[in-house]
Amino acid sequence: MPDIVLTAQQQRTRKRNLTEKRFRRLCFAAIAVTAVFLAFLVMNLGIKAVPAFTSSAMPLTINVEPDKVDSTAIASGDFPGMVKDAIAKLMPKVESRADRKKLYQLLSGSVADEVQHRVMADPSLVGKDVTLQATLSADADMFLKGQQTSTTKFAGTAPLSLAADGEAFKISAQGHGFKAGEIVLTPTGALRVTETSAEGAKAEALVAPDETGAVAAGQWQSLQFSDGEDSRRTSDLEAVWLQRFTDQGKIQSMFDKALFTNGDSRAPEQAGLRGAFIGSLFTILVTLLTALPLGVAAALYLEEFAPKNRFTDLIEVNINNLAAVPSIIFGLLGLAMFLNFFGLPRSSSLVGGLVLALLVLPTIIIASRAALRSVPPSIKEAALGVGASHQQAVFHHVMPLAVPGILTGTILGIARALGETAPLLMIGMIAFIADVPGRITDAATVLPVQVYLWSTLPEAAFRSRTSAAIIILMIVLLCFNALAIFLRNKFERRW
Amino acid sequence: MxxxxxxxxxxxxxxxxxxxxxxxxxxxxxxxxxxxxxxxxxxxxxxxxxxxxxxxxxxxxxxxxxxxxxxxxxxxxxxxxxxxxxxxxxxxxxxxxxxxxxxxxxxxGIALANAKAGPAVAVTKQQLFLAMAKQVPDKDGKLVDNPYKMWSDIDASLPKANIVILSHPATSGTRSSIEDQILKPGAESIASLKDLEGKDAKAFEVEFKTLRSDGAFVEAGENDNAIVQKLEADPNSFALFGFSNVALNGSKIKAAKIEGEAPTMESVASGKYKVSxxxxxxxxxxxxxxxxxxxxxxxxxxxxxxxxxxxxxxxxxxxxxxxxxxxxxxxxxxxxxxxxxxxxx
The missing domain is CATH 3.40.190.10 (Periplasmic binding protein-like II)
Incomplete structure (x- = not known):
């Protein structure tokens, strides 16, 4: 009966269709899982990196006192002392040496360096005032961004009654329950709540207030922190100062240029990627100049000229094998060869570039051979047919057609070299290098190494710096890959 | 070219x-x-x-x-x-x-740190040794594979939580300080191991230097920042590493008392906190x-x-x-x- 035959056929078809559907769904799920991972990584990095792209600064006028700097020997002037005086002027009632030092440490050490720079460039500034945007230290910056502790601010909506009680103060305000550790800022002073009770609270003075009796509503405010003073880098007194500067409208958040213009530094707010970027550039340049000619020449010989025998087979197997060797091995080879035997300078981008060239050579040779092989033999045969020598046929006809493939392989190899850290450990490029390299023989480091080094430092501010560096490295790699795709599309020819 | x-x-x-x-x-x-x-x-x-x-x-x-x-x-x-x-x-x-x-x-200083959200503990060197060593003496003094799963198994005063201690690999200077200053004195404080040291110094060294590999002691690499993040993620885990990490990450982690003394800048500098x-x-x-x-x-x-x-x-x-x-x-x-x-x- 036809009916039964149809059903059996239909069942089989349905089963096949179901399998097909299931397979498609599995493939889609694989893509979805990958996309979720990628999105999570990028978002996580992005969120962490945001604080690194801005820094806090405040305008500061520094008097270049002639008794602190001798115009004939500017470099030995006491510039930190001048900056200390300048910021102390902004915050009256800071007298003790320890407090003055703390106040000064709200600022980055780069402020004194910048004043020194300006005075050295223009010695007539001695005795005059210098006004600049003073960058805040990373600790102060992290505190302002809420990365150290979360701060809850209360505006005083009811009058605050304030009564001296020996050394301490008794405070109360209607409708506001004080908590121990809370900081109360009055127009001239600051108090820290020590004890609380039903009718009010006891507080000690951080900055002795001038006012007694009552403070009008709107004239006072209070701050509560989620972490106690001993577990924050910014003390209560420093928090008071920062709040005062914020209230005065002094503190501005601006784009953090230092991240791009400075070399490495141990102070997070001064640490930048320029040294690592230039180091990467030099290293990659050396890699490219060494690996590309060597790789293409080797590929050309093996593909076009070499006789096919046991020996060339052996070479081929070895090249394919080398492409899979762990990168640290190349570092060891570089240490033994370039540093110990040739005596090239340790930590330099020259040696780094040569080691990475060894690393990418197999990749370039394999890619170049594939590109040369994909050129139709008819083209070479035609050239030979009209009387071109083998060399002419290769250089005039085969090579130009293989270039897009060679370039794509090279750029992908270089992009891999750009992300390597392991082989650089052995040749001393995993190092703190503050100076931006000027020559390929100068000590240098590279972007991925900078990421690694920052990630190991204990200062919390380096964590956002690390994420920012990763994002920048990823953008550089993306540019390389985009270039590879562009070149391939531009020069590619199909038969 | x-x-x-x-x-x-x-x-x-x-x-x-x-x-x-x-x-x-x-x-x-x-x-x-x-x-x-x-x-x-x-x-x-x-x-x-x-x-x-x-x-x-x-x-x-x-x-x-x-x-x-x-x-x-x-x-x-x-x-x-x-x-x-x-x-x-x-x-x-x-x-x-x-x-x-x-x-x-x-x-x-070398601090035993855990997340702010984790329990506050006070330990002795002996308890740390018992938590970390691969083999510990049983009540007859015979060496057996470490039976302690939870801190409270070692001492009732310690938290009822699985033992997880993160630290540096054996090649690190931090690790050799942990061996010299925590594990060795911790082992010596147990009578049967003290005897062993007198009889066979080599075997004693192997005993206190061989740490357990059942997940209670984890070699977490040299990257202290990564360790700090792991502590934050799991409030029950502890790390033994440099005190400077605690000093600079005070809002995230805290240090435990060892032998009754908590590490602070002052207590380490004065020598009151012994593990430094x-x-x-x-x-x-x-x-x-x-x-x-x-x-x-x-x-x-x-x-x-x-x-x-x-x-x-x-x-x-x-x-x-x-x-x-x-x-x-x-x-x-x-x-x-x-x-x-x-x-x-």
């Missing part, structure tokens, strides 16, 4: 010949690296000279590079989070390094003539401005030497007295 390549490589080699020796090079401990890097930066800024290159290779490999020879192309300083060993100094001498000067820059170690920088005296900046760099490092109680390294988490020791060390740095073998173990 070919001509350009030849010219470029000739230039590179010519430039490299002129370069050796003028820039200070430092290798060594990852614990000392943040401090030495800060001094290097301050030195570069203050003098306008090339900023010294500071590599973080770990104490052992750093000293190895330092002792590789006395030529201009070898390093000038080695950072170490433990004292140089006698045989390391022998290697130095054998390779032509005649005089090595030991500079003590300060202390680093000195940090060293070794200078190659042979290089003083060929690397003229060395003397100035040592002066910058061994000054009250850097390592004194108010110094900038203290802000970075270094625990300063007590006043009299500081003075003696600064004097020693000025005199550059060479290290002798009998000062070392």
């Amino acid at each position: 070919t001509r350009f390549l030849i010219a470029a490589s000739a230039l590179a080699i010519a430039a490299s010949a002129a370069q050796a020796g003028d820039q200070i090079r430092i290798t060594g401990s990852g614990t000392v690296y943040p401090f030495t890097a800060a001094v290097a930066e301050a030195f570069g800024k203050a003098t306008g000279k090339k900023t010294p290159v500071v590599e973080a290779t770990g104490s052992g490999p750093g000293i190895k590079l330092f002792c590789a020879g006395a030529g201009d192309d070898t390093v000038d300083f080695a950072d170490a989070s433990r004292a140089m060993k006698k045989d390391e100094l022998d290697t130095c001498t054998k390779n032509g390094v005649k005089e090595v000067v030991q500079l003590t820059i300060g202390y680093d 170690r000195p940090l060293f920088v070794y200078a190659k005296k042979d290089h003083l003539a060929s690397t003229p900046d060395m003397a100035a760099f040592i002066a910058e490092y061994m000054s009250a401005k850097a390592i004194g109680p108010e110094g900038y390294l203290v802000d970075k988490g270094l625990i300063p030497l007590p006043a009299d020791k500081l003075k003696a060390e600064i004097e020693n740095a000025k005199a550059m007295k060479a290290l002798t073998a009998d000062q070392l173990k």
Whole structure:
């Protein structure tokens, strides 16, 4: 009966269709899982990196006192002392040496360096005032961004009654329950709540207030922190100062240029990627100049000229094998060869570039051979047919057609070299290098190494710096890959 | 192209010949690296000279590079989070390094830390030994595989939570300090192991140095920041690592009391908190003539401005030497007295 035959056929078809559907769904799920991972990584990095792209600064006028700097020997002037005086002027009632030092440490050490720079460039500034945007230290910056502790601010909506009680103060305000550790800022002073009770609270003075009796509503405010003073880098007194500067409208958040213009530094707010970027550039340049000619020449010989025998087979197997060797091995080879035997300078981008060239050579040779092989033999045969020598046929006809493939392989190899850290450990490029390299023989480091080094430092501010560096490295790699795709599309020819 | 390549490589080699020796090079401990890097930066800024290159290779490999020879192309300083060993100094001498000067820059405490959200604990060295060792004595003194799964199995006063301790791998200077200062005294405090030490010192050493591999003790690498993040993610896990991590991450992690004393800047500096170690920088005296900046760099490092109680390294988490020791060390740095073998173990 036809009916039964149809059903059996239909069942089989349905089963096949179901399998097909299931397979498609599995493939889609694989893509979805990958996309979720990628999105999570990028978002996580992005969120962490945001604080690194801005820094806090405040305008500061520094008097270049002639008794602190001798115009004939500017470099030995006491510039930190001048900056200390300048910021102390902004915050009256800071007298003790320890407090003055703390106040000064709200600022980055780069402020004194910048004043020194300006005075050295223009010695007539001695005795005059210098006004600049003073960058805040990373600790102060992290505190302002809420990365150290979360701060809850209360505006005083009811009058605050304030009564001296020996050394301490008794405070109360209607409708506001004080908590121990809370900081109360009055127009001239600051108090820290020590004890609380039903009718009010006891507080000690951080900055002795001038006012007694009552403070009008709107004239006072209070701050509560989620972490106690001993577990924050910014003390209560420093928090008071920062709040005062914020209230005065002094503190501005601006784009953090230092991240791009400075070399490495141990102070997070001064640490930048320029040294690592230039180091990467030099290293990659050396890699490219060494690996590309060597790789293409080797590929050309093996593909076009070499006789096919046991020996060339052996070479081929070895090249394919080398492409899979762990990168640290190349570092060891570089240490033994370039540093110990040739005596090239340790930590330099020259040696780094040569080691990475060894690393990418197999990749370039394999890619170049594939590109040369994909050129139709008819083209070479035609050239030979009209009387071109083998060399002419290769250089005039085969090579130009293989270039897009060679370039794509090279750029992908270089992009891999750009992300390597392991082989650089052995040749001393995993190092703190503050100076931006000027020559390929100068000590240098590279972007991925900078990421690694920052990630190991204990200062919390380096964590956002690390994420920012990763994002920048990823953008550089993306540019390389985009270039590879562009070149391939531009020069590619199909038969 | 070919001509350009030849010219470029000739230039590179010519430039490299002129370069050796003028820039200070430092290798060594990852614990000392943040401090030495800060001094290097301050030195570069203050003098306008090339900023010294500071590599973080770990104490052992750093000293190895330092002792590789006395030529201009070898390093000038080695950072170490433990004292140089006698045989390391022998290697130095054998390779032509005649005089090595030991500079003590300060202390680093070793803290048992956990997340702020985790329980506050107070432990003894013996309890830490029992938590970490692969084999522990049972009540008859016979060695058995570590049976303790939870802290409360060791002592009822400890939290009812699985034992998880993260720390550095065996090659690290931090780990050898943990062995010397926590595990060894912890093991010695148990009578049956004390007997073993008297009978068979080798076996005793193996006993306290072999740590459990069942997940209660985790070698979490040398990256302390990663360890801090792991502690935050799991409030029941603990880490044994440098105190400076606690000092700089006070809003995330806290340190436990060991032998009744919690580590603070003060308690480590005064010696009240017992689990601490000195940090060293070794200078190659042979290089003083060929690397003229060395003397100035040592002066910058061994000054009250850097390592004194108010110094900038203290802000970075270094625990300063007590006043009299500081003075003696600064004097020693000025005199550059060479290290002798009998000062070392």
